[in-house]
Amino acid sequence: MENILQVGIISSTHGIRGEVKVFPTTDDVNRFKKLKEVLLDTGKETLPLTIEGVKFFKQFVILKFKGIDDINDIERYRGKSLYVTRENAVKLKKDEYFIADLIGLFVENEDGSFQGTLKDVLETGANDVYIVTDQNTGKEVLIPAIKDCILQVDVEQGFMKVHLLDGLLSEK
Known part of the structure; x- marks a missing residue:
């Protein structure tokens, strides 16, 4: 951190x-x-x-x-x-994080089928979007920072567990 x-x-x-x-x-x-x-x-x-x-x-x-x-x-x-x-720094509410603390987190799908590293955060207005580089393909995956997708964040352990909605990963 x-x-x-x-x-x-x-x-x-x-x-x-x-x-x-x-x-x-x-x-x-x-x-x-x-x-x-x-x-x-x-x-x-x-x-x-x-x-x-x-x-x-x-x-x-x-x-x-x-x-x-x-x-x-x-x-x-x-x-x-x-x-x-x-x-x-500003005091954070529950489930809020500094972008600097999120970048570099290891990201894994709930079933272990996807693994990557959080490279950047897009601030879109409605909700942030996490840019994650797939460690197998090197492609970027965009994951919306919403409760349906972000299941667990542990900044101290450097880990994030996500649920990838259909269509977020390309099959190519």
């Missing part, structure tokens, strides 16, 4: 006083209102930054960091990711 989780990517500066536009990579953008600190991945190191101000503009979050008061101090971090520690 990951110890830090991505919450956004700095897309550009905002004004000249050190504010940045952040493209959120979290389901709940309002979480930024409660967030006190983020970790900036500079590519060489991880810098803790204290959040001093939060505003919202279209699909972006505008953040102001303590001690960064000039556009030149933040410009070099354009395109860099912002993370939070697991302790500062």
Whole structure:
């Protein structure tokens, strides 16, 4: 399991006083209102930054960091990711998981007829869709993240048991 989780990517500066536009990579953008600190991945190191101000503009979050008061101090971090520690992450409800924890899980059909690895998660709006690579054929299988299909998830053991609906596996 990951110890830090991505919450956004700095897309550009905002004004000249050190504010940045952040493209959120979290389901709940309002979480930024409660967030006190983020970790900036500079590519060489991880810098803790204290959040001093939060505003919202279209699909972006505008953040102001303590001690960064000039556009030149933040410009070099354009395109860099912002993370939070697991302790500062949003609390999950029952049967909710962080995508970072799901990727890489071993996936097996309830009767053992299919085995693969969860490679990615598509967020479709209605429900997520898990992209699983079949370990025998190398083909991708799309599994809807619904109760009829996802029978068991054990992140700690790195395992997911699924029920594949008719038509999800091609016979070729």
